[in-house]
Amino acid sequence: MMKPLTLDDLVNDAAFYSWEHQEHLIDLTEQLGEHRFQVDLNARRLDLLGAGTLSTTLGMLGSTSERLGTWLWGWANPSGFAPEVTAMSLRVAEFGRQHGIRELTDAEIPLTPDLAPRLTEAAKVVTRCWTGYSFAAGPGTRVHLLIDGPELALPAPNLPRTVRVIGEALTNGLVRDHRRALLSYAHLRRLRTKADGSTVRLRLPEGVLTVTFDSLGRIGGMSGEMVGRGTA
Incomplete structure (x- = not known):
């Protein structure tokens, strides 16, 4: 009998490959110099603007609220985003149901210090979208995204x-x-x-x-x- 898949398994599976993607994103933003981000959730677009422009397509995973002390998955957000915006979070929820991983299926989860990064790592394995980005959306509120684009592909390993x-x-x-x-x-x-x-x-x-x-x-x-x- 196969051992059930767990959230920890997904985090382990993502760990090094995910880190390399985040390091690659840092390298790209350093090339931009001083920069700012511009996000349009409904258009599924995140741009990083500096000496040049890094344009990416986004998917909304979820958001964290320090006031409520919870993580809220994107598909459960009451703001009424277009289905395309929260499609990645729905894929994660479906995967969670298939494998009995409650952290991926419960709409709202009590917040712990490492919850957001662990859920993001797991989502990367499920969606095969390996670069994450988050931004403050108000006092104590943070939105967590996965982003994709040609420039985010990793260079050859060395x-x-x-x-x-x-x-x-x-x-x-x-x-x-x-x-x-x-x-x-x-x-x-x-x-x-x-x-x-x-x-x-x-x-x-x-x-x-x-x-x-x-x-x-x-x-x-x-x-x-x-x-x-x-x-x-």
């Missing part, structure tokens, strides 16, 4: 960035299963892997990343080796 992404993503405290997160990242990045006990090797275009796990299954070390394309 060894130094992969080491940095994995190391930084582990600091946010969301990853519970390090091995699952690593193997999910390798799958999403289409990297060949070779597992040997407490070691997993990832083959990148210009080298090999060796990741070792401690007795508790946590990533304990990473080492990179630059190799020629003909090396296995």
Whole structure:
């Protein structure tokens, strides 16, 4: 019998690939210099405006309210947004019903410090839209989006960035299963892997990343080796 899928599983599956997308968004906004955002929810458009313009299509996941102390999924928002705006949140809810994950199906959820990022990570796995963006919509209220656009596609993987992404993503405290997160990242990045006990090797275009796990299954070390394309 297969183990039921949980919210933690989805968060682990998203962790490193999601972090890399967020880092890529930061790189893009740094190229814009000083910038501002312009959002039109009903038109499903988010633009970042600076030295140039980064235009994206958005989907509204949900919103958080410090006053109410809750997360409200977009599909349950009483503001009456167009169905296209909240379609991603509906996909997440349907997935949650299929797998019995209540956090993805309940319209309103009590807020905890890491709830919004965990639900966003899970939604990324379900929707395959990997970049998130949030903005303040009033005192104590924040709107959480997923955004997409050609410029948000990741560049080819490389060894130094992969080491940095994995190391930084582990600091946010969301990853519970390090091995699952690593193997999910390798799958999403289409990297060949070779597992040997407490070691997993990832083959990148210009080298090999060796990741070792401690007795508790946590990533304990990473080492990179630059190799020629003909090396296995």
